[in-house]
Amino acid sequence: MMELLWAALLGFVEGITEFLPVSSTGHLIVVGHLLGFTGPKAETFEVAIQLGAIAAVVVLYWPVFWGLVQPSGRRRFAGVRGLLLLLLTTLPACVLGLVLHSTxxxxxxxxxxxxxxxxxxxxxxxxxxxxxxxxxWDVDAVSARDALWVGFWQCLALWPGFSRSAATIMGGMMLGFSRKVAAEYSFLAAVPVMVAATGYDLWKSREFLSLADVPLFSVGFMVAFVSACVAIRVFLHVVGSTSFRPFALYRLVVAAVVWGVWR
Known part of the structure; x- marks a missing residue:
């Protein structure tokens, strides 16, 4: 029962922080250490419940993802072109992640x-x-060059605590994306890279996982899904009217506290 409570708490942390530029992985690592939930299974759990947050993106942006396989002709981020853009954004982090997985x-x-x-x-x-x-000013205006450069920026997120959302949003803004477009493209680009990373990590960790872990992972997944749906809606509501400096200040405060506790 205690493990299920921890799973729910970690799922909530994952869902709330995954798409904010504050690092969900960093928060999960810190909270997991505070709970004493550490080790190989805990690390795999922290990666696996990201699928709950990813499912939230797919549900909320279902028309966009449906357009990737059933293009209507009204949008440029659709069909083969849309899939190519996501591939270009995903490729750099996937290649570097495979090479540096153990590190x-x-x-x-x-x-x-x-x-x-x-x-x-x-x-x-x-x-x-x-x-x-x-x-x-719109995701449909993202070019192949833009998508690839955002992919290079996404590689910064391979350092746990940097934040995939922060890396891709910063990359978009440096390419001239509006904050809202940078955030939305960050959400969409999260799906392929995080599905690939989670699948690879689960495969690598298969020897110490069992059917007994299904309830733990299921609770974390569902809580992450619900909380991520809320977080995405709220973040998109405020992102157009505020800078990212408050998030940067929050990160510095968290970094100082964590450093002071574990140094």
Whole structure:
């Protein structure tokens, strides 16, 4: 029962933080260590429940994803072109993640997360200050070059605690995306890379997982799904009217607290 309560708490943390530029993985690592929920199974659980948050994106953006396989002709982010854009954004992180998988798993520690949170916060402030004039006001205007460059930025998220959402949003803003478009493209681009990363991690961890873990993973998945649906709606509501500096400040505070506790 205690493990199921932990799974629900971690699922809530995952869903609320996955699409905010604050690092869901970093929060899960810190909360997991506070709960004493650590080790190979815990690390796999923290990766696997991201599928709940991904399911929220698919449900909320179902018309967009349906358009990738049944293009209507009214949108440019559809059909083969839309799939190609997502592939270009996904490829760099997938390749680098495969090469550095063992190294990345070795960074699942609170101190590493604190460092990544702080570095990411500084980068967010720098991008907010130096972002060029907005030229992309709709996801349909994203080009193949844009998609590939966002993919390179996404590689920064391989450092646990940096935040995939922050990396892709920053990449979009530096390419001239509006904050809203950068956020929406970040949501869409999360689906293929996180499905690939989760599937690979589950396969690599199959030897210490069993049917007895199904309730644990199911609870985390469902709570992450519901909380992510809420978080996406709220974030999109406020992203157009506020800068990312409050998120950067939050990251610095969390980094300082984590560093002070585990140093």
């Amino acid at each position: 990345i798993r070795g960074l699942f520690s609170p101190l590493s997360v604190a460092a990544a949170m702080a570095v990411g916060a500084v980068a967010m402030v720098a991008v907010e200050s130096r972002a060029p004039r907005v030229r992309v």
